Amino acid sequence: MSQQNEKYEQLKAAIEEHRGEKGALMPILQKAQDIFGYVPKDVQEFIAESIGCTLSEVYGVATFYSQFTLEPHGEYVIGVCLGTACYVKGSQKVLDKISEELKVPVGKTTPDGKFTLNATRCLGACGLAPVMMINGEVYGRLVPEDIPGILAKY
């Protein structure tokens, strides 16, 4: 609970920093995303009340930009590249395999909170296509058969 309070204190400070500023909602939401790892309803309500706008407005911005998430990330965030090169090299099959192994749809987090599965744009490692990243660690030249072994490491 106190950890939660501390997060709200940080958010309050960020809101104060932007007090009276036009277009303050974006930087405040970015800060909230940083602090909480996502922007849940309570946090959105808190922001709306603090800056005097409506929850609809906060939610509208939070769902418009893909950088904001409404659900907490898992401990490990998997990003499978669906950029052109990776896609041509079969990254969709890799993505499907992970989804099947973890029993989680793309964009969602496993019930135990361990993995979040995302499809991403180009990761800039086309030479290694198809590519995925797990919390900053890059895996290249993947085939679906590699997946169980890789996941087992986490």
Next chain:
Amino acid sequence: MELVTLTIDGIQVEVPAGTTVLEAAKKAGIRIPTLCYLKDINQIGACRMCVVDTGARALQASCVLPVSPNMVVKTNTPQVREARKVILELLLSNHEKKCLTCTRSQNCELQALCKELGVDDTDMFEGSMNEYEVDDLSPSIVRDNNKCILCRRCVAVCNNVQKIGVIGARDRGFKSTIGPAWNMKLNETACINCGQCINVCPVGALREKDSTDNVWKLLEDKSKHVIVQPAPAVRAALGEEFGMPMGTPCTGKLAAALRRLGFEKVFDTDFGADLTIMEEATELLDRMNNGGVLPMITSCSPGWIKYCETYYPEFIPNLSSCKSPHEMEGAIIKSYYADKMGWDKKDVKVVSVMPCTAKKFEAKRPELSGTGEPDVDEVITTRELARMIKMAGIDFMKLADEDFDDMLGSSTGAAVIFGATGGVMEAALRTAYEVVTGKTLENVNFNAVRGVEGVKEATVKVGDIDVSVAVASSTGCASQLLDSVKSGEKKYHFIEIMGCPGGCVNGGGQPIVSATVRGDCDIRAERAKALYIEDENKPIRKSHENPDVKKLYDEFLGKPNSHKAHELLHTTYVKRPKYQD
């Protein structure tokens, strides 16, 4: 004021600087089609229907394009017509085209534009279409995003006019929708049920929760005494549904039509309004004389009441404890009148015809059941009544005028003006003046509280006291007024607040008026005229002189604010959360 001259379709026009090309064209007698545009409320250039050729690289949206000197505008070129057509085709490609059964058919701005611009090839609209669940859980408002064209007029009115903002745009691109945050249903939000969003929707994406089936069923049930009462504002607008010019009162035809529909008694909420004045004026004088909470604020508008309970709960003690007129009328029908007729109150069903969608919510409030039975059983809007009249094959325009039934159908001029902003205040002042001074009020017109301005103030001499009053309509204006009271900047004895801009005449249940007509006239003022005409023509114009109201007190209630009156005619309020868990 700086004037700018420009040429539109070869016609020279001179307009003040800052005018939009759309408005300038109107002055030149050219109507540019619009869809998302709503004068003074939504001017965001989102739908691009109003594009024109100014010689610039691309076509420009004229609703947001200010005029410039010597500008040459073309509104009717093949390129412009084609662009508008494509916009309509794109909208239609993701629009549920169930026009045959849509409540807005023939009264739909999208349909009208398709017809005007000759968009008729329906085979071209194949491909992806979004499908959404219809949100019909609110007691007042149905939201059907399958028909929404994302014009954002509802968002603008909710946010900017009503200052509530429980709906907004969500997500992006093809998946964009309008609705409450977190995909909540409307009934899970702090929506006040005012229905202003319905009134501005160009299509059938928003409509009232239909209760006509329930009313038809009641009318068929011969074991029940089904009694109807229409609100003051209904008579100011119902005629529009049958082609009468806006602002034409149709009281006689309204009473006749209700009788034809089969209601056993056709009473009038105006009687309830006179009764409200008796109770409310007495309550005001009591608060003023005995150190009660001031300013006292009116409680007739259920949209306003829910707004107060949710957004300004600190003003709950200021709310008059009086029920709204139709609830008072319902309670009297089920007590005094049922007893008089020898009816079991359980067999008496009261139907209210209201200009209002929030009344549907109000009627379900558990505290509004003075006799143990709900004061009012069903609420239909002016629009729903029009549909019932049409369905029953009643030729409204040919109906001869009839009167309301005795005795809960008699009323004064003070009651009929309840439907316009300032009306309750004026009616209360007419009575308060005479009660306090014991003298006859010669000029009953209080012009200072009339008119469509959002906030009005006046000081009225009542005997030795200068009574300071204020009137606000729309919850946005109410919030402005309440803030000035809260800060101590303003002090009043009595405040009238109506949830909708202009009061009930412009309520969320009234006939739909297209954006084009809204841009040409002020519907609040036009409809209010009908009520002030009725008031002028009434032989009695003060509530306390209504002979049947007097009789009701003599035979049943005793005095205003008596114990019995409190039991039946007064209510309580609850603080409501802004956010639900």
